[in-house]
Amino acid sequence: MHVELFSGARAVDADELSQRWARGIVRDVLASLPPDALVIVGDAAGVDRIVRSEVMLAGRNGEEYALDGTVRTVDPLRIVVGRWAPHADVPTSNRDPRWKSWPLRRNDAMRDAASRARIVGATVHATAMIVGEARGTRYTVDACERVGIVVTRYEPGDSL
């Protein structure tokens, strides 16, 4: 089995060109995956949204790590298949000190899920689409590389 972790900037939503760029990459990557591959993605806007829509379009198997602590299927039903954080731990207000770093905790959980799959024999790879600052994406890239997950980074407008 193969697990593909996607991470990417929300900033691709800023213009149509970036969206097209990200969608092209996502389609390419999904097409290169084996049929039984599992796609792990967040529930953010931008690249995450594009990945979810392309996974649904391609009829792929995907898991969405939502900020409410749930893990859901990537399909129109968004069925809860598990939790990555207990309900009580989920910050509910921006006054909560965990609020700001919560998306990064979620990204850690995605990375951990991929690592666990690797322990039981899955091949794991990550795809990162970096646009602008993309703090969360860069954090995820580092987090993945620290545990030995190979990450392919894409950055638009990277001409020689």
Place this chain on the structure above:
Amino acid sequence: MTELLDQLRAVSATLRDFDHAPDHIEVDTVAVSALLAEAATALAESERAREALRAERNAAMNERDEAREIIAGRAKPPTSAEIAAIRYVGGSCTVSVFYGDGSFRVFRSERDGFALMLREAERVASRGWSVVWRAFDVKGCPCAWPKTGEGE
């Protein structure tokens, strides 16, 4: 050619039997000489034709090897002169990178840019994984790398 060979065989047979032939046998040396001259010309022509066929075969084999190289791609990244030449003719190139975890990606110059492609290819190659570069013409068909005279 076949007719000429038959004639030569006939003359050869006659000459072989010459010692045992009856006295009245005669050899027309003019005819034999003409026949041999014709044979020599035919042989030269045949040699020329063979050379031409050999050259044609070599050209076809070179073309085949070149086509194989185009399909197989190469591990060596393009030089800046090759990149400039590809851009000049409106072509493009791809680099297929094969990661050790079983994944692969195809980077395209028109979408991802040469800087990203070179960086990723170097990163992957430095880990001992496989990298394949391919050039494409303006129509998007695989083609040979431009001859730049640099680094050859």
